[in-house]
Amino acid sequence: MNEDVTEETNRLIFVCTGNFYRSRLAELLFNHYAAPLGLRWRAESRGLMVSGRLHGMASEARTFAEAHGLAVPDRSPLPLLVDELAEAKLVVLMCRAEHEPMMEREFRPLFRALVSRGALRSWNVYDMPGPRAAWGAEPAPSQPCVSSTEHIDFAVRALVAELAGQENA
Numbered sequence: 001m002n003e004d005v006t007e008e009t010n011r012l013i014f015v016c017t018g019n020f021y022r023s024r025l026a027e028l029l030f031n032h033y034a035a036p037l038g039l040r041w042r043a044e045s046r047g048l049m050v051s052g053r054l055h056g057m058a059s060e061a062r063t064f065a066e067a068h069g070l071a072v073p074d075r076s077p078l079p080l081l082v083d084e085l086a087e088a089k090l091v092v093l094m095c096r097a098e099h100e101p102m103m104e105r106e107f108r109p110l111f112r113a114l115v116s117r118g119a120l121r122s123w124n125v126y127d128m129p130g131p132r133a134a135w136g137a138e139p140a141p142s143q144p145c146v147s148s149t150e151h152i153d154f155a156v157r158a159l160v161a162e163l164a165g166q167e168n169a
Contacts, residue, residue, distance in 0.1 A: 008040070009040050009041065009042045010040055010041045010042070010089035010090070011041075011042060011044065011084075011087055011088045011089055011090075012030065012041050012042065012043045012044070012088065012089065012090045012091075012092065013043070013044050013045065013046055013080070013084060013085070013088045013090075013091050013092070014026040014027050014030070014043060014044070014045040014046075014092050014094060015045070015046055015047070015048060015080055015091060015092065015093050015094065015099060015103070016045070016047055016048070016093075016094040016095070016099065016127070017047055017048055017049050017098065017099070017102075017127065018047045018049060018050060018051070018054055018077055019045055019046050019047030019050055019077035019078055019079070020047070020054045020057060020058050020061075020077050021057070021058035021060065021061045021127065021148075022061075022094040022095070022125050022127065022148065022152060023045035023046065023047065023094055024045050024057050024058070024061055024077075025057075025061040025064060025065060025149060025152050026043070026045060026092070026094065026152050026155075026156050027043045027044060027045035028065050028070050028072065029065070029068075029070070029152065029153055029156040029157075030043035030156050030159065030160060031043050032068070032070055033156065033157060033160040034160050034163070034164075037160065037164050039160065039163055039164055039167060040167065041089075041090075041163055044084070045078070046078050046079060046080035046081070046084065047077050047078065047079055047080060048079075048080055048099060048102045048103065048106065049102070050077045050078060050079040052076075054076070054077050055076050055077075056074065056075075056076065057072055060149060061149065064149040064153075068153075080106075080107075082107065082110065085107055085110045085114070086110060088114075088119065089119060090119050090120075090121065091114055091119060091120050091121070092121045092122070092123060092159070093120070093121070093122040093123065094123055094125045094152075095122070095123065095124060095125055095126055095127070096122035096123070096124055097124075098126075098127070099122065100122055103120075123155050125148055125151050125152055125155065126148060127148070
Protein backbone atom coordinates (compact mmCIF):
# COMPACT_ATOMS: atom_id res chain seq x y z
CA MET A 1 0.00 0.00 0.00
CA ASN A 2 1.02 3.56 -0.64
CA GLU A 3 2.52 5.02 2.54
CA ASP A 4 1.42 8.54 1.51
CA VAL A 5 -2.26 7.65 1.82
CA THR A 6 -3.83 8.37 5.18
CA GLU A 7 -5.81 5.72 7.01
CA GLU A 8 -9.07 7.61 6.64
CA THR A 9 -11.72 6.30 4.29
CA ASN A 10 -12.26 7.97 0.93
CA ARG A 11 -15.83 8.93 0.13
CA LEU A 12 -17.26 7.85 -3.22
CA ILE A 13 -20.72 9.00 -4.28
CA PHE A 14 -22.69 7.36 -7.08
CA VAL A 15 -25.29 9.78 -8.47
CA CYS A 16 -28.36 9.15 -10.59
CA THR A 17 -31.70 10.85 -11.05
CA GLY A 18 -33.87 9.44 -8.30
CA ASN A 19 -31.48 7.34 -6.14
CA PHE A 20 -33.90 4.49 -6.64
CA TYR A 21 -32.16 2.16 -9.08
CA ARG A 22 -28.76 2.73 -10.72
CA SER A 23 -26.82 4.57 -8.02
CA ARG A 24 -28.28 2.42 -5.25
CA LEU A 25 -27.19 -0.78 -6.96
CA ALA A 26 -23.73 0.66 -7.68
CA GLU A 27 -23.33 1.59 -4.00
CA LEU A 28 -24.19 -1.92 -2.79
CA LEU A 29 -21.98 -3.62 -5.35
CA PHE A 30 -19.00 -1.32 -4.76
CA ASN A 31 -19.02 -1.81 -0.99
CA HIS A 32 -19.47 -5.56 -1.46
CA TYR A 33 -16.48 -5.87 -3.82
CA ALA A 34 -14.25 -3.35 -2.02
CA ALA A 35 -14.59 -4.71 1.53
CA PRO A 36 -12.71 -8.02 1.08
CA LEU A 37 -9.87 -6.13 -0.60
CA GLY A 38 -9.54 -3.77 2.36
CA LEU A 39 -9.95 -0.72 0.15
CA ARG A 40 -10.04 2.56 2.00
CA TRP A 41 -13.11 3.64 0.06
CA ARG A 42 -16.77 3.69 1.06
CA ALA A 43 -19.52 4.24 -1.47
CA GLU A 44 -22.76 6.08 -0.92
CA SER A 45 -25.47 6.95 -3.41
CA ARG A 46 -27.64 9.98 -3.95
CA GLY A 47 -30.16 11.38 -6.43
CA LEU A 48 -30.40 14.68 -8.25
CA MET A 49 -34.21 14.78 -8.33
CA VAL A 50 -35.40 12.90 -5.26
CA SER A 51 -39.10 13.63 -4.99
CA GLY A 52 -40.23 11.79 -1.89
CA ARG A 53 -42.69 9.81 -4.02
CA LEU A 54 -40.39 6.80 -4.37
CA HIS A 55 -39.66 4.51 -1.44
CA GLY A 56 -37.21 1.69 -0.98
CA MET A 57 -35.27 0.46 -3.99
CA ALA A 58 -36.32 -0.53 -7.51
CA SER A 59 -37.38 -4.17 -7.56
CA GLU A 60 -35.02 -4.91 -10.46
CA ALA A 61 -32.03 -3.63 -8.49
CA ARG A 62 -33.19 -5.39 -5.32
CA THR A 63 -33.58 -8.68 -7.19
CA PHE A 64 -30.10 -8.39 -8.74
CA ALA A 65 -28.50 -7.50 -5.39
CA GLU A 66 -30.23 -10.29 -3.50
CA ALA A 67 -29.32 -12.82 -6.23
CA HIS A 68 -25.70 -11.88 -5.53
CA GLY A 69 -26.13 -12.39 -1.79
CA LEU A 70 -26.29 -8.71 -0.84
CA ALA A 71 -28.47 -7.38 1.94
CA VAL A 72 -30.53 -4.42 0.76
CA PRO A 73 -30.92 -1.72 3.42
CA ASP A 74 -34.44 -0.47 3.92
CA ARG A 75 -34.16 3.23 3.19
CA SER A 76 -35.79 5.72 0.91
CA PRO A 77 -33.91 7.57 -1.84
CA LEU A 78 -31.65 10.38 -0.61
CA PRO A 79 -30.98 13.72 -2.31
CA LEU A 80 -27.47 14.88 -3.15
CA LEU A 81 -26.33 17.67 -0.81
CA VAL A 82 -23.66 20.33 -1.30
CA ASP A 83 -21.57 19.30 1.72
CA GLU A 84 -21.50 15.69 0.50
CA LEU A 85 -20.14 16.79 -2.87
CA ALA A 86 -17.53 18.96 -1.20
CA GLU A 87 -16.32 16.02 0.94
CA ALA A 88 -16.28 13.44 -1.86
CA LYS A 89 -12.97 12.13 -3.14
CA LEU A 90 -14.74 10.76 -6.23
CA VAL A 91 -18.19 11.28 -7.74
CA VAL A 92 -19.56 8.95 -10.41
CA LEU A 93 -22.53 10.11 -12.46
CA MET A 94 -24.40 7.08 -13.73
CA CYS A 95 -25.31 8.62 -17.11
CA ARG A 96 -23.26 11.37 -18.76
CA ALA A 97 -25.99 12.70 -21.07
CA GLU A 98 -28.60 12.77 -18.34
CA HIS A 99 -26.67 13.78 -15.23
CA GLU A 100 -23.88 16.14 -16.29
CA PRO A 101 -26.30 18.92 -17.32
CA MET A 102 -28.26 18.45 -14.09
CA MET A 103 -25.10 18.57 -11.97
CA GLU A 104 -23.81 21.66 -13.71
CA ARG A 105 -27.15 23.42 -13.32
CA GLU A 106 -27.64 22.50 -9.64
CA PHE A 107 -24.06 22.49 -8.35
CA ARG A 108 -22.10 24.63 -10.85
CA PRO A 109 -19.11 25.67 -8.70
CA LEU A 110 -18.67 22.22 -7.17
CA PHE A 111 -19.25 20.51 -10.51
CA ARG A 112 -16.46 22.57 -12.06
CA ALA A 113 -14.16 21.98 -9.08
CA LEU A 114 -14.73 18.20 -9.28
CA VAL A 115 -13.99 18.25 -13.01
CA SER A 116 -10.84 20.34 -12.59
CA ARG A 117 -9.38 18.02 -9.93
CA GLY A 118 -10.31 14.87 -11.83
CA ALA A 119 -12.79 13.74 -9.17
CA LEU A 120 -15.83 13.46 -11.44
CA ARG A 121 -16.53 10.53 -13.73
CA SER A 122 -19.50 9.85 -15.91
CA TRP A 123 -20.66 6.45 -17.04
CA ASN A 124 -23.25 5.66 -19.70
CA VAL A 125 -25.75 3.53 -17.81
CA TYR A 126 -29.24 4.43 -18.93
CA ASP A 127 -32.31 4.18 -16.74
CA MET A 128 -34.83 1.36 -16.95
CA PRO A 129 -37.68 1.81 -19.42
CA GLY A 130 -40.88 3.27 -18.09
CA PRO A 131 -42.44 6.46 -16.84
CA ARG A 132 -40.15 8.87 -15.04
CA ALA A 133 -42.92 11.17 -13.88
CA ALA A 134 -42.42 9.97 -10.28
CA TRP A 135 -39.58 12.50 -9.96
CA GLY A 136 -40.57 14.95 -12.68
CA ALA A 137 -37.92 13.92 -15.20
CA GLU A 138 -38.28 14.19 -18.93
CA PRO A 139 -38.24 11.01 -21.01
CA ALA A 140 -34.69 9.88 -21.67
CA PRO A 141 -32.95 6.98 -23.39
CA SER A 142 -33.33 3.73 -21.51
CA GLN A 143 -31.97 0.21 -21.56
CA PRO A 144 -33.52 -3.06 -20.41
CA CYS A 145 -33.03 -3.76 -16.72
CA VAL A 146 -31.05 -6.94 -17.28
CA SER A 147 -28.65 -4.94 -19.44
CA SER A 148 -28.28 -2.03 -17.03
CA THR A 149 -27.79 -4.19 -13.94
CA GLU A 150 -25.04 -6.15 -15.72
CA HIS A 151 -23.56 -2.88 -17.00
CA ILE A 152 -23.46 -1.45 -13.47
CA ASP A 153 -21.89 -4.63 -12.11
CA PHE A 154 -19.18 -4.62 -14.81
CA ALA A 155 -18.39 -0.90 -14.34
CA VAL A 156 -18.25 -1.21 -10.55
CA ARG A 157 -15.92 -4.22 -10.73
CA ALA A 158 -13.61 -2.26 -13.06
CA LEU A 159 -13.61 0.74 -10.71
CA VAL A 160 -12.82 -1.44 -7.68
CA ALA A 161 -9.94 -3.06 -9.57
CA GLU A 162 -8.60 0.36 -10.59
CA LEU A 163 -8.74 1.75 -7.05
CA ALA A 164 -7.18 -1.42 -5.63
CA GLY A 165 -4.35 -1.05 -8.13
CA GLN A 166 -3.79 2.55 -7.06
CA GLU A 167 -3.72 1.64 -3.39
CA ASN A 168 -1.29 -1.20 -3.99
CA ALA A 169 1.04 0.79 -6.25
